[in-house]
Amino acid sequence: MTFYIFAVIAVVFALTLIFKKNPVSSAFSLIVVFLSFAGIYAVLGAHLIAAMQIIVYTGAIMVLFIFVIMLLSADVPDLDYSRTSKTTKITALIGGLTLWGILTWMFKGAELTKTGTHTEEWITQSGGNTQVLSELLFSEYILPFELTSILLLAAIIGAVAIAKRKRGKKT
Amino acid sequence: MSEMSWTLIKFGLVLVGLLQVVPIMLWVERRGSALMQNRLGPNRIGPLGLFHAICDTVKFIFKEDPIPSHVDRFYYLLAPIVCVIPAFMTFAVIPFASSITIDGQVINFQVADLNVGILYIFAIASLGVYGIMMAGWASNNKYALLGSVRSSAQMISYEISMALSIVGILMIYSSVKLGDIARLQGETLVQLGSVAIPKWGIFVQPLGLIIFTTAAFAETNRLPFDLPEGESEIVAGYHLEYGSMKFALFMMAEYLNMTVASAVISTLFFGGWQLLPGMQFALDALAFDGMNREWARIAFEVMSFTIKVAFFMWVFVWVRWTLPRFRYDQLMSLGWKGMLPLSLLNIVITAGLIALGVI
Numbered sequence: 053m054t055f056y057i058f059a060v061i062a063v064v065f066a067l068t069l070i071f072k073k074n075p076v077s078s079a080f081s082l083i084v085v086f087l088s089f090a091g092i093y094a095v096l097g098a099h100l101i102a103a104m105q106i107i108v109y110t111g112a113i114m115v116l117f118i119f120v121i122m123l124l125s126a127d128v129p130d131l132d133y134s135r136t137s138k139t140t141k142i143t144a145l146i147g148g149l150t151l152w153g154i155l156t157w158m159f160k161g162a163e164l165t166k167t168g169t170h171t172e173e174w175i176t177q178s179g180g181n182t183q184v185l186s187e188l189l190f191s192e193y194i195l196p197f198e199l200t201s202i203l204l205l206a207a208i209i210g211a212v213a214i215a216k217r218k219r220g221k222k223t
Numbered sequence: 224m225s226e227m228s229w230t231l232i233k234f235g236l237v238l239v240g241l242l243q244v245v246p247i248m249l250w251v252e253r254r255g256s257a258l259m260q261n262r263l264g265p266n267r268i269g270p271l272g273l274f275h276a277i278c279d280t281v282k283f284i285f286k287e288d289p290i291p292s293h294v295d296r297f298y299y300l301l302a303p304i305v306c307v308i309p310a311f312m313t314f315a316v317i318p319f320a321s322s323i324t325i326d327g328q329v330i331n332f333q334v335a336d337l338n339v340g341i342l343y344i345f346a347i348a349s350l351g352v353y354g355i356m357m358a359g360w361a362s363n364n365k366y367a368l369l370g371s372v373r374s375s376a377q378m379i380s381y382e383i384s385m386a387l388s389i390v391g392i393l394m395i396y397s398s399v400k401l402g403d404i405a406r407l408q409g410e411t412l413v414q415l416g417s418v419a420i421p422k423w424g425i426f427v428q429p430l431g432l433i434i435f436t437t438a439a440f441a442e443t444n445r446l447p448f449d450l451p452e453g454e455s456e457i458v459a460g461y462h463l464e465y466g467s468m469k470f471a472l473f474m475m476a477e478y479l480n481m482t483v484a485s486a487v488i489s490t491l492f493f494g495g496w497q498l499l500p501g502m503q504f505a506l507d508a509l510a511f512d513g514m515n516r517e518w519a520r521i522a523f524e525v526m527s528f529t530i531k532v533a534f535f536m537w538v539f540v541w542v543r544w545t546l547p548r549f550r551y552d553q554l555m556s557l558g559w560k561g562m563l564p565l566s567l568l569n570i571v572i573t574a575g576l577i578a579l580g581v582i
Contacts (some may be wrong), residue, residue, distance in 0.1 A: 076360055077298075080298070080353070080357070083353065092348075099337060099338050099339045100338070100339050100342070103339040103341070103342040103343055103345075103346045106346035106347070106349070107342065107345055107346045107349060108348070109381070110346075110349065110350065111345070111346060111349025111350070112349070112379065112382070115349075115352060115353075115356075115375050115378065116358055116379065118353075118360075118378070118396075119372065119375045119376065122356070122360060122368065122371070122372055122375075123372060180338040181338050182337070182338055182339055182340075182342075182399055217354065223403055
């Protein structure tokens with residue numbers, strides 16, 4: 053029941069996100085979509101993922117998004133969909149339909165009743181969501197975890213390098 | 224009583240308690256500033272001017288409430304609400320006393336004992352900035368927009384050091400649950416003769432406390448970090464176009480955020496509901512027995528938690544009327560070049576001390 057409430061909110065605000073012509077309104081709608089995702093995760097019992105969803109997406113990424121929108125396009129005229137070229141529209145339609153098809157094909161054969169070793173009872177017994185996830189992250193999945201950190205480090209160094217080069221050219 | 228009704232009682236207690244904080248803090252701030260500036264402050268209505276807050280509230284409610292014609296109406300009206308709701312929500316996971324057993328039913332004095340604990344506070348507190356951004360953007364005013372852009376930059380910068388500064392605490396107590404953290408702080412760290420130094424966060428994480436407190440000042444937009452408002456530079460920042468009760472809601476959000484910040488500081492670094500020195504003697508001297516003793520213990524725990532929170536609220540007022548405002552570039556360089564490396568250093572030192580078995 054709670055799932056449907058959050059799902060409806062998510063879908064409605066995803067639609068407003070697309071159809072609103074003001075970039076800031078769209079960004080605020082996206083925040084509501086992320087929040088309802090967090091709600092769905094919490095309903096599923098994945099409290100840590102829900103908290104992380106809010107901290108990372110709603111709390112950090114969207115603040116940056118809105119910050120950039122406010123700084124860059126406060127005066128830019130609203131988006132005009134009528135100027136979109138026909139090629140873009142057709143490509144977008146084909147892309148969307150393909151994605152929909154792939155997702156349907158993927159989930160058609162999925163067994164929803166199948167449960168893995170990490171059942172809800174097992175997680176509660178072994179100390180809750182946060183502990184189980186951190187233990188897995190630092191034992192079984194340590195290599196992907198560290199590799200992701202290196203990827204992020206590379207992104208940070210890249211950003212610093214770009215910022216430095218621009219300043220060097222100006223002076 | 225069922226668990227549900229207990230939750231409702233706790234919920235009501237926290238909500239009413241939080242609402243009382245706002246008028247009291249209004250009085251403390253005005254009288255406190257007067258004390259520091261060697262003047263009297265509001266003293267006309269009630270003893271020591273205590274009822275000024277009531278008059279203020281009545282004034283705010285009955286004031287004319289115009290909506291400027293140039294604003295984005297929907298977001299303009301939504302912004303104060305978005306500011307206040309997260310401020311109320313964050314208090315849910317803070318334990319204000321330990322637990323009591325009634326007829327075999329253990330009752331934790333904490334509205335929601337979530338598995339994610341402190342992460343919940345960070346998650347919800349980060350939503351508060353949207354109220355400020357919305358207000359600044361919807362007001363359609365240069366100063367208001369400047370205020371909200373400053374606020375978002377400041378929030379992003381200080382949230383990082385704030386989150387990193389408590390990693391040390393989480394490593395020492397190996398839990399993110401605030402209830403566990405508060406309980407583990409009752410252990411003895413060192414025994415000096417007859418005096419037992421408790422394992423409070425301040426004794427094991429002094430650097431973490433300094434970084435966290437500084438970041439908390441920035442996150443609550445209080446002086447010396449009140450650049451989003453900055454009266455002398457951008458008039459009043461994000462709430463420039465707001466009047467009457469809508470403005471009061473922004474003030475409420477600020478004071479509630481202060482309360483939550485003080486509560487988190489007391490819980491993480493000052494033992495939370497752990498009894499203050501001397502209270503144990505008072506509790507023993509009262510010589511209650513059975514259930515009465517348990518309830519007296521809870522009362523003393525709530526009292527020590529309240530005293531700790533009240534002290535940090537006073538620190539917020541104290542600092543506000545003592546320090547001048549930072550310049551914007553100073554704020555940014557302090558956040559990124561000072562606090563961020565320090566909090567990383569704190570994590571490394573704590574990890575080293577834990578590995579050596581010192582803590």
